Every structure is written in structure tokens, then in C-alpha cells.
Amino acid sequence: AQTVTQSQPEMSVQEAETVTLSCTYDTSESDYYLFWYKQPPSRQMILVIRQEAYKQQNATENRFSVNFQKAAKSFSLKISDSQLGDAAMYFCASLFGNEKLTFGTGTRLTIIP
Amino acid sequence: EAQVTQNPRYLITVTGKKLTVTCSQNMNHEYMSWYRQDPGLGLRQIYYSMNVEVTDKGDVPEGYKVSRKEKRNFPLILESPSPNQTSLYFCASSLAPAQLGTDEQFFGPGTRLTVL
Numbered sequence: 001a002q003t004v005t006q007s008q009p010e011m012s013v014q015e016a017e018t019v020t021l022s023c024t025y026d027t028s029e030s031d032y033y034l035f036w037y038k039q040p041p042s043r044q045m046i047l048v049i050r051q052e053a054y055k056q057q058n059a060t061e062n063r064f065s066v067n068f069q070k071a072a073k074s075f076s077l078k079i080s081d082s083q084l085g086d087a088a089m090y091f092c093a094s095l096f097g098n099e100k101l102t103f104g105t106g107t108r109l110t111i112i113p
Numbered sequence: 114e115a116q117v118t119q120n121p122r123y124l125i126t127v128t129g130k131k132l133t134v135t136c137s138q139n140m141n142h143e144y145m146s147w148y149r150q151d152p153g154l155g156l157r158q159i160y161y162s163m164n165v166e167v168t169d170k171g172d173v174p175e176g177y178k179v180s181r182k183e184k185r186n187f188p189l190i191l192e193s194p195s196p197n198q199t200s201l202y203f204c205a206s207s208l209a210p211a212q213l214g215t216d217e218q219f220f221g222p223g224t225r226l227t228v229l
Contacts, residue, residue, distance in 0.1 A: 045220035
């Protein structure tokens with residue numbers, strides 16, 4: 001079965017510092033997509049960043065970047081210059097082959113002023 | 114403004130009382146789906162719809178029904194709610210099926226359902 005694992009239920013970081021959220025997955029597929037979603041207290045789900053497995057270059061969106069290690073099946077999210085508005089629940093998600101979108105269990109990120 | 118709306122946002126009900134959670138999108142998206150979010154389990158797909166009159170089961174469809182009579186609407190129906198359906202529910206839509214991974218899924222604001 002395809003799985004997505006987030007092993008850090010909670011993380012905290014000082015404002016303006018950098019934090020990395022971990023995500024690992026398991027699949028036998030060679031073509032797939034990986035996503036990070038942010039869920040702020042408003043509970044809305046917001047796409048943060050997307051990575052196609054066939055692309056070797058790590059995706060970047062402003063202060064958000066990923067470290068995609070295909071061989072290790074790892075897809076971590078790095079948030080630079082953390083801001084108070086980054087406080088949220090972060091979900092890693094994946095699309096393996098033709099399967100459904102699969103979510104991890106989430107990491108709650110706290111920003112310390 | 115492009116958005117997915119859900120109603121109600123909060124609902125407390127009793128076991129066995131039929132309820133419907135509405136979902137509507139204004140982006141002319143073909144693909145819509147419903148998820149439930151539970152602590153420690155992340156989001157799990159309940160049902161999805163590829164287009165009008167086309168629906169299919171997700172990972173946890175038991176106890177739920179859906180319909181897609183119009184492109185913009187995708188209501189979630191609980192015919193006889195039970196306490197284990199207490200959860201946070203999200204509707205999502207995208208231009209193409211999530212399986213293609215080429216289009217962002219837009220999520221609604223969520224509906225907090227409590228079944229007593």
C-alpha cells in the first residue's frame with residue numbers, strides 16, 4: 001500500500017529562524033507527485049508547494065522549499081525566515097500513479113515570537 | 114473570487130437524524146471530492162466525482178452518500194449519522210482529477226460535525 005508518514009506531530013521555531021518538517025513515503029511507482037498543504041487556524045487547506053517526482057530540481061516558492069530525496073523517499077519542507085503567520089498544521093500529501101491523494105497525519109508548527 | 118463554499122460550518126446533531134452538508138464551487142471545476150479529517154489520521158477521501166452524474170467511492174465511503182446533479186454542487190449526505198462520523202469535513206475541487214497531479218485542489222473552509 002502507498003503510505004505517507006509524518007513523524008513529527010509538533011514542531012516549534014523562533015520567529016525569523018528556519019525550520020524543516022519531515023515527510024517520508026512508500027511507493028513502488030516511478031511517477032508521482034508530492035505536495036505540502038498548510039492548514040491555519042481557519043482550517044482551510046492551502047497548497048504550499050508541489051513537486052513532480054520526475055523533476056530533479058527541488059521546488060521553491062518564496063520562503064518555502066523542499067528537499068526531495070527520491071532514493072530515500074523523503075520530501076521535507078523547509079521554511080526560511082519563519083513568520084507568525086506560518087503557524088499552522090502542515091500536511092504532506094502524495095499522488096502515486098493513478099491512486100487517490102494520500103495525506104500524512106500532519107505536523108503542528110508553532111512560531112515563537 | 115474563486116472559492117469553494119461549504120454549509121454549514123458547524124453542526125451538532127443527534128444519532129439517526131439525516132443531514133446534508135452542501136458544497137459549491139464557482140470555478141467550473143469538473144473534479145470534486147469530500148474528505149474527513151480526524152486527529153492522528155490526516156485526511157481521508159470519502160467520495161469523489163469526475164463530472165456531473167459521475168461519482169465513486171473513496172477510502173471511507175461507509176455511511177455517506179453524494180450526488181452530482183450540477184457541475185458546481187457536490188452535497189454530502191448522511192442518511193443516519195452515528196457518533197463515529199463526528200469529524201471535520203472538507204470539500205475540494207480541481208479542474209482535472211487529482212490523480213493527474215497537474216492542478217491544485219481547492220479546499221473549502223471545512224465543516225465541523227458533531228453527532229451525539
